[in-house]
Amino acid sequence: MAATQETIDKVKEVSSTYKYGFVTDLEAEKAPLGLSEDIVKFISHKKKEPKWLLEWRLKAYKKWLTMEEPNWAMVDFPKINFQDIYYYAAPKTKPKLNSLDEVDPELLKTYEKLGIPIKEQEVLAGVAVDYVFDSVSVATTFREKLAKEGIIFCPISEAVKTHPDLVKKYIGTVIPISDNYYAALNSAVFTDGSFVFIPKGVKCPMELSTYFRINEQNSGQFERTLIIAEDNTYVSYLEGCTAPQRDENQLHAAVVELVAMNNAEIKYSTVQNWYPGDKDGKGGIYNFVTKRGNCLGKKSKISWTQVETGSAITWKYPSCVLKGDDSVGEFYSVAVANNAQQADTGTKMIHIGKNTKSTIISKGISAGKAQNTYRGQVQIQKNAKGSRNFTQCDSLLIGDKCGAHTVPYINQFTPNARVEHEATTSKISEDQLFYCLQRGLDIEQATSLIVNGFCKEVMKELPMEFAVEAQKLIGISLEGSVG
Amino acid sequence: MSLLEIKNAELKLDGKDILKGLSLSVNKGEVHAIMGPNGSGKSTLSYMLAGRDGYELEGGEVFLEGQSLSKMEADERARSGLFLAFQYPVELPGVGGISFLREAVNSRKKFLGEEELDHLAFVKEVRKVASKMFVKDEMLKRAVNVGFSGGEKKRFEILQMAMLKPKISILDETDSGLDVDALKIVSDGVNAQRNEDNAIVVITHYQRLLDYIVPDFVHILSDGSIIKSGGPELALEVEKNGYAGLINAA
Incomplete structure (x- = not known):
């Protein structure tokens, strides 16, 4: 597990500043600034796409033009100028890589600095990784091994x-494409992302992972991920993200679609650490992401686990549509907002099939002058008899200038179902801190320990090596917020 | 040189004088008991020694092995070998007992320049020490102090003391909330740690605890200073006549 240890050590040595804020000096190929039908065509052409996809993109673009930005979330930011963004940026390298040896050495160095070296033999032992750099995927590991399983x-x-x-x-x-403003935008201009297909009866033998990195200035990242799990399958997928430290805001509008057939299980974990902006809220990533999973088959299961520590603004509601009878949706979330960060995040659980079950555990941590909102919808449709939902929203406040908000929407259209909602708000008490200090822990250790205790129910859902990294990240993002 | 030296300690809380020139000297290998009525400043003394925010000295000084504590934060004092067993141990939801102990012990080891134990070796060590204190595995897996009974909380405090091997331990009303059986277990745990290199200060309201943890010296704290010192017999005098007689005599 050398590479895992490396990742952990990297995170450990981080000081209070964002350590992924460096820029890689690579010559990039960019589309002209701004968005138009021509840009959509440019992207499609660059990707040498079939005609149907170009038409699909153009349809999305036209739809997008007619749509309005959503304004219901509890986040506040100046209007985005969509003509001031590069919609395509790719490092200039060989167009096609036959092996990892051909990856640009500058790129290899970048990923090494991020703590995830692209070396198949020791990369996060047992984790296959797809590396997405700005608009393109630069390397995918372990493909042959996976191909053997189909x-x-x-x-x-x-x-x-x-x-x-x-x-x-x-x-x-x-x-x-018409789902929402940012999903339509993504459909028009998405550049890359990961594709996963698990054929019938196969349990994926390793964790699959995508690592997203925004590098180019003024570029947006619009990745699109599609995971299909056929009958009787299992897959666990992880994504991680970082970006350079810049004064201006950058847009990240991703779309993730999951499809689970009969008895299929998809576990999707995210550790999001986009650059959050500086202490006063200058710069940082706008993380406007649409993630949804369809539990189409009977007894299918989709589980979202997210640890959100980065981004200036997070607008994200990973959801489950529980169509198949007895299907299960889960959402485990830790959202940390410090300094001027704003997070409006939660989930939607749409119960359509009979005896469907959903669990929502949300842990919001606010520090500095950050605002953290949980927004969740639980809908039990008419035929979803015998369905159950359990929701638990806990908020932890550090300091007295931050805010925590909980906005649950519950729509129940059948009497034969059970929906439970629990919410708590607490503060790290002086007694708790003193108790830890008296045992020799320093203030950062103590805060991190108490916060991680608060998040434990979510952390235990993360794959082991990610959990360790996520714990450290939470500690780091709260550094300086106590004492 | 004394292990712990308190010289003319003065401390105010909310503008009110609480410690008024308290002095005490504790040497290695000694057990001191500080007894006093409610409001005499017992808990303030323990917080002051441990370095809690808001409990800074207005006058006087405290030395641990000749080193002044005034500039040291609570965590530095702890790592230097000062331990406080809390009267009311604090709950840490979601923080597992073993990982808490491990963080604490490793902080101390790091300070001492000793090698940190790996996870398995550490768990083995904790279990060994815990079993002597009738602390079951199941309790170690629970979150620190969450849902613990009064006795369990105190046993867990003493387990931490045993693992941290402090130079000086301050036991703040460790007997409160304990029945006789629990009192015996906790006292046995403390006695097992007495040696020639460390010292223990027992702060208590009642003489009862001192039947189990027999002190070398007993001090009577009243109105912010020590008004009388003596041997174990002084505790018996308190038990017999109450504090009033002693305070009036002083």
């Missing part, structure tokens, strides 16, 4: 060419 794990731009039928069949079925 598993497809590759950049979505590649899947469009190698498995067009699958992509065409599923893309946009979970999140239609």
Whole structure:
């Protein structure tokens, strides 16, 4: 587990500043600034896409033009100038990589600095990784091993060419292009992302992972991930993200679609650590993401686990549509907001099938003058007899200038179902801190320990090596907020 | 040189004088008991020694092995070998007992320049010490002090003391909330740690605890200073006549 240890050590040595804030000096190929039909065509052309996909993109673009930015979230930011963004940026390297040896050495160095070296033999032992740098995927590890099982794990731009039928069949079925403003935008200009297909009866033998990195200035990142799990399958997927430290805001508008058939289980974990901006709220990533999973099959299960420590603004509601009878949706979330960060995050659990079950555990931590909102919808439709939901929202406040808000929406259309909602708000008490200090822990250790205790129910859902990293991250993002 | 030296300690809380020139000298290998009625400043003394925020001295000084504590934060004092067993141990929801102990012990070890124990070796060590204090594995897996009974909380305090091997331990009303059986277990745990290199200060309201943890010296704290010192017999005098007689005589 050398690489894992390396990751942990990297995170450990971080001082109070954002340590992923460096910029890689790579020559990049960019689309002209701004967005137009021509830019959409440019992207599609760059990717050598089939005609159907270009048409799909143009349809999304036209839809997007007619839509309004959502304004119901409890976040406050100046209007985004969508003409001031580069919608395509790719490091200039060889167009096609046959092996990892051909990856640009500058890129290799970047990922090493991030603590995730691209070296198949020791990369996060047992984790296959897809590396997405700005708009393109630069490397995917362990592909051959996975191919032996019939598993497809590759950049979505590649899947469009190698498995067009699958992509065409599923893309946009979970999140239609008209779903919301940012999803429409993503559909028009998405550049890369991961594609995963698990064929019938296969339990994926390793964790799959994508690492997203925004590098170029003024560029947006619009990745799109599609995971399809056929009958009787299991897959665990992780994503991590970082970006350089810059004074201006950068937009990240991703779409993630999951499809689970009969008895299939998808576990999707995120550790989001985009640059949060400086102490006064200058710069940082706008993280406007649409994630949704369809539990289509009987007894299917989709589980979202997220640890959100980064981004200036987080607007994100990973959801489950529970269509199959006896299907299960889960949402485990830790959202940390410090300094001027704003987070409006939560989930939607839409119960359609009979005896469907959902669990929501949300832990919001606010420090500095940050605002942290949990927004969640639980809908039990007419035929969802015997369905159950349990929601628990806990907020932890550090200091007296931050805020925590809980906004639950519950719509129940059948009497034969049970919905429970619990919410608590607490503060780290002086007694707790003193108790830890008296045992020799320093103030940062003490805060981190108490906060991680608060998040424990969520952390235990993360794969082991990610949990360790996530714990450290939470500690780091709260540094200086106590004492 | 004394292990712990308190010289003319003066401390105010909310503008009110609480410690008024308290002096005490504790040497290695000694057990001191500080007895006093409610409001005499017992808990303030323990917080002051441990370095709690808001309990800074207005006058006087405290030395641990000749080193002044006034500039040291609570965590530095702890790592230097000062331990406080809390009267009311604090709950830490979600923080597992073993990992808490491990963080604490490793902080101390790091300070001492000793090698940190790996996880398995540490768990083995904790279990060994815990079993002597009738602390079951199941309790170690629970969150620190959450849902513990009064006795369990105090046993867990003494377990921490045993693991941290402090130079000086201050036991603040450790007997409060304990029945006789629990009192015996806790006292046995404390006695097992008495040696020639450390010292213990027992702060208590009642003489009862001192039947189990027999002190070398007993001090009577009243109105912010020590008004009388003596041997174990002084505690018996308190038990017989109450504090009033002693305070009036002083």
